[in-house]
Amino acid sequence: MNNNKTIIKGGYFLTPGTDEPVLSGYMTIEDDLITYIGKEEPQMEAGVQVVDGSRLLFMPGLVNTHGHAAMSLLRGYGDDLALQVWLQEKMWPMEEKFTGDDVYWGTSLSVLEMLKGGTTTFLDMYDHMDRVAEVAELSGIRSVLMRGVIGLCPEDVQNHKLAEAISFARNWHGKAEGRITTMISPHAPYTCPPDFLVKFVQAAHDLDLPMHTHMSETKREVEQNVADYGLRPVAHLEKLGMFTRPSIVAHGVHLNDEEIEILARHNVGVSHNPGSNLKLASGVARVTDLLKAGVKVSLGTDGAASNNNLDMFEEMRLAALIHKGVSGDPTAVPAPEALRMATEYGAQSIFLNNVGRLAVGMKADFIAIDIDQPHLLPHTDLLSHAVYSASAKDVEHVWVNGKQVIKHGQCLTLDEEAIRRKAQEAFEGLLKR
Amino acid sequence: MNNNKTIIKGGYFLTPGTDEPVLSGYMTIEDDLITYIGKEEPQMEAGVQVVDGSRLLFMPGLVNTHGHAAMSLLRGYGDDLALQVWLQEKMWPMEEKFTGDDVYWGTSLSVLEMLKGGTTTFLDMYDHMDRVAEVAELSGIRSVLMRGVIGLCPEDVQNHKLAEAISFARNWHGKAEGRITTMISPHAPYTCPPDFLVKFVQAAHDLDLPMHTHMSETKREVEQNVADYGLRPVAHLEKLGMFTRPSIVAHGVHLNDEEIEILARHNVGVSHNPGSNLKLASGVARVTDLLKAGVKVSLGTDGAASNNNLDMFEEMRLAALIHKGVSGDPTAVPAPEALRMATEYGAQSIFLNNVGRLAVGMKADFIAIDIDQPHLLPHTDLLSHAVYSASAKDVEHVWVNGKQVIKHGQCLTLDEEAIRRKAQEAFEGLLKR
Numbered sequence: 001m002n003n004n005k006t007i008i009k010g011g012y013f014l015t016p017g018t019d020e021p022v023l024s025g026y027m028t029i030e031d032d033l034i035t036y037i038g039k040e041e042p043q044m045e046a047g048v049q050v051v052d053g054s055r056l057l058f059m060p061g062l063v064n065t066h067g068h069a070a071m072s073l074l075r076g077y078g079d080d081l082a083l084q085v086w087l088q089e090k091m092w093p094m095e096e097k098f099t100g101d102d103v104y105w106g107t108s109l110s111v112l113e114m115l116k117g118g119t120t121t122f123l124d125m126y127d128h129m130d131r132v133a134e135v136a137e138l139s140g141i142r143s144v145l146m147r148g149v150i151g152l153c154p155e156d157v158q159n160h161k162l163a164e165a166i167s168f169a170r171n172w173h174g175k176a177e178g179r180i181t182t183m184i185s186p187h188a189p190y191t192c193p194p195d196f197l198v199k200f201v202q203a204a205h206d207l208d209l210p211m212h213t214h215m216s217e218t219k220r221e222v223e224q225n226v227a228d229y230g231l232r233p234v235a236h237l238e239k240l241g242m243f244t245r246p247s248i249v250a251h252g253v254h255l256n257d258e259e260i261e262i263l264a265r266h267n268v269g270v271s272h273n274p275g276s277n278l279k280l281a282s283g284v285a286r287v288t289d290l291l292k293a294g295v296k297v298s299l300g301t302d303g304a305a306s307n308n309n310l311d312m313f314e315e316m317r318l319a320a321l322i323h324k325g326v327s328g329d330p331t332a333v334p335a336p337e338a339l340r341m342a343t344e345y346g347a348q349s350i351f352l353n354n355v356g357r358l359a360v361g362m363k364a365d366f367i368a369i370d371i372d373q374p375h376l377l378p379h380t381d382l383l384s385h386a387v388y389s390a391s392a393k394d395v396e397h398v399w400v401n402g403k404q405v406i407k408h409g410q411c412l413t414l415d416e417e418a419i420r421r422k423a424q425e426a427f428e429g430l431l432k433r
Numbered sequence: 434m435n436n437n438k439t440i441i442k443g444g445y446f447l448t449p450g451t452d453e454p455v456l457s458g459y460m461t462i463e464d465d466l467i468t469y470i471g472k473e474e475p476q477m478e479a480g481v482q483v484v485d486g487s488r489l490l491f492m493p494g495l496v497n498t499h500g501h502a503a504m505s506l507l508r509g510y511g512d513d514l515a516l517q518v519w520l521q522e523k524m525w526p527m528e529e530k531f532t533g534d535d536v537y538w539g540t541s542l543s544v545l546e547m548l549k550g551g552t553t554t555f556l557d558m559y560d561h562m563d564r565v566a567e568v569a570e571l572s573g574i575r576s577v578l579m580r581g582v583i584g585l586c587p588e589d590v591q592n593h594k595l596a597e598a599i600s601f602a603r604n605w606h607g608k609a610e611g612r613i614t615t616m617i618s619p620h621a622p623y624t625c626p627p628d629f630l631v632k633f634v635q636a637a638h639d640l641d642l643p644m645h646t647h648m649s650e651t652k653r654e655v656e657q658n659v660a661d662y663g664l665r666p667v668a669h670l671e672k673l674g675m676f677t678r679p680s681i682v683a684h685g686v687h688l689n690d691e692e693i694e695i696l697a698r699h700n701v702g703v704s705h706n707p708g709s710n711l712k713l714a715s716g717v718a719r720v721t722d723l724l725k726a727g728v729k730v731s732l733g734t735d736g737a738a739s740n741n742n743l744d745m746f747e748e749m750r751l752a753a754l755i756h757k758g759v760s761g762d763p764t765a766v767p768a769p770e771a772l773r774m775a776t777e778y779g780a781q782s783i784f785l786n787n788v789g790r791l792a793v794g795m796k797a798d799f800i801a802i803d804i805d806q807p808h809l810l811p812h813t814d815l816l817s818h819a820v821y822s823a824s825a826k827d828v829e830h831v832w833v834n835g836k837q838v839i840k841h842g843q844c845l846t847l848d849e850e851a852i853r854r855k856a857q858e859a860f861e862g863l864l865k866r
């Protein structure tokens with residue numbers, strides 16, 4: 001009798017990077033781990049839960065390596081605007097009004113969207129992070145959380161925010177059955193003066209935690225960095241010691257060859273956010289060059305206000321498409337590479353080395369998509385279909401840490417009806433205040 | 434008593450280009466036409482069918498202005514390959530084996546996918562067109578159909594194909610309650626010698642029909658055109674008389690300023706296929722310049738083998754995103770313009786002037802999407818959500834020509850189960866032959 005054992009019977013499994021990237025067979029989950037995957041049918045002991053895998057394609061859960069979940073409250077509130085207009089007239093005045101409750105309901109809306117769409121791990125950099133962690137714990141999702149700090153303020157406010165970031169990182173690291181880990185996160189080199197940024201590096205050393213920041217998202221901020229500090233952002237962050245910590249930077253759109261080499265040398269990951277970079281007209285990151293240099297490139301949605309959804313299938317597809325179109329090379333970012341960016345590379349680049357692949361010993365974070373649909377037929381190459389044809393809405397089931405959280409498209413852990421209503425009310429409340 | 438009258442009660446309606454692009458109100462459909470749209474509640478006579486519009490966003494049906502429906506049988510069969518390898522080693526050897534039945538089931542699969550995803554009109558250029566027309570008639574979709582002719586063959590074969598194209602265009606124009614119209618379509622300037630192309634222009638004059646062709650999809654074909662004929666493709670087609678007919682060209686990726694001016698002068702539409710152009714690494718069309726010059730730009734999916742789905746929401750979003758990212762201008766192709774490209778401009782550019790808008794006197798081709806979902810909340814700007822957040826799978830209901838064809842996601846006109854099975858069998862059959 002084994003009540004903590006689940007066997008997936010007779011499905012297709014995506015295992016990119018192996019000899020057989022589309023495996024037809026079986027998978028066993030015991031507690032929070034994958035303990036078998038292969039073609040042989042495992043023994044069905046009494047008490048084992050059996051999941052019929054026919055008509056389903058199983059994949060590692062998607063890993064979203066950069067975002068601001070609560071910003072879903074501002075989805076569609078300001079589009080097609082120049083970046084500074086969007087920030088100064090739309091985002092910042094509304095975000096200033098965000099209460100802890102707004103963050104709670106905005107994050108709930110995002111986590112619900114992400115889980116239903118097959119994202120099993122997300123990185124979040126925002127404020128009111130205790131409320132974000134509450135949602136993460138309750139929902140069953142895996143997350144890497146951090147208080148993102150903008151340092152354009154008096155020193156006492158700076159120090160207060162830093163203390164908050166440190167205390168959050170210390171309190172929540174390893175919580176929720178280990179599903180929550182934390183990082184130290186100055187917002188960006190252009191919003192944190194050098195002496196302040198150095199304090200984050202020290203904190204990360206003290207707590208033995210990795211670091212995350214926005215970097216080189218726009219051409220303008222790179223030019224400003226050179227004007228202010230005589231260095232481009234990568235050399236600047238290197239000089240301030242950030243890369244002595246395990247690190248991942250978001251965006252990295254405007255990089256020269258030397259900067260790519262520095263990132264590769266320090267093993268710094270880059271969270272590529274194609275949807276947000278296109279929508280805000282930031283540009284197209286040099287993803288093929290980054291991958292060629294050995295930089296771990298993963299995928300992020302950024303906040304829903306600049307995306308405008310949290311569909312990681314779409315980011316995966318954008319990553320596979322735009323670098324072909326812009327470079328003129330149809331072999332750029334092939335489907336298996338795009339899939340690994342959205343799963344395995346994503347997990348590794350936020351320092352979760354036991355997440356992101358369907359393999360023995362890995363955490364049981366996986367999803368199933370319904371492949372018996374017109375847009376996923378005929379079954380020529382299911383890995384191709386996952387990257388080039390599928391969407392968040394094709395996700396049928398989701399498991400995180402061995403527990404099922406989405407079943408036939410319904411969330412088992414969160415109250416969807418309440419979240420939909422509360423999120424709408426929160427937005428209306430912000431408009432009124 | 435009026436059995437041919439439907440009233441949509443209390444919904445949101447997208448009417449881009451008007452003073453109130455998101456209208457909250459009512460819409461009346463009588464037979465195949467929209468007879469009322471506005472804020473006042475119309476009188477509910479006996480026998481009128483009432484549709485509860487709450488939780489729904491109504492939009493004009495999407496118009497796909499370039500594709501090869503039967504190619505869905507090759508979805509995922511060859512990705513991430515150089516164009517010539519893809520064509521010569523993957524597509525052409527398989528397409529050579531296509532029978533009328535293959536075309537029938539491939540087209541059925543595509544039409545099913547399109548209808549379920551909110552596409553109410555599609556343009557199709559392929560072979561075995563009688564079988565395509567059969568599917569179009571049966572399914573209830575609106576379509577613009579044409580036998581696409583490749584002229585790289587002996588003269589007798591050329592003439593046989595041309596005769597087929599003419600006879601198809603004559604026989605099917607105006608059929609299926611007027612839902613089917615036809616065009617005359619040489620495949621491309623690089624696959625049809627000039628003297629052969631001229632015969633198509635003559636046929637289009639004789640039948641008084643518009644013309645469609647692939648044009649300037651790749652840089653290489655433009656260079657070849659100059660080498661072979663001393664002219665770039667636009668001037669070449671102008672010289673051969675094609676633009677004396679109402680025309681729409683597909684792709685138009687590689688155009689110079691003079692060519693854009695010629696297209697604008699002759700009122701030639703351009704079907705922009707962003708997904709296919711990116712995937713095949715053809716490049717990024719000059720959409721903002723085309724729009725600025727007054728060229729009617731619409732959207733197409735191309736065949737599913739180079740896309741790899743027929744989700745027009747995705748094409749709409751790609752059109753809104755990539756031109757921002759590549760130009761560096763976040764105001765490029767704003768949401769209402771992307772929506773009009775996918776609807777109104779699409780219909781106009783394939784010469785269906787009573788399709789593509791929710792307005793009195795227009796054909797009742799419209800769709801409803803379920804907006805009470807996490808990724809479409811909060812309700813900040815529903816037009817933005819339709820363009821930047823929604824997908825084909827959010828479509829709940831579809832009406833074409835006043836008749837409902839999709840209800841709660843289920844197709845009322847086609848046998849989905851049979852099509853799924855037959856499409857898979859057709860692909861397997863092609864592999865074996």
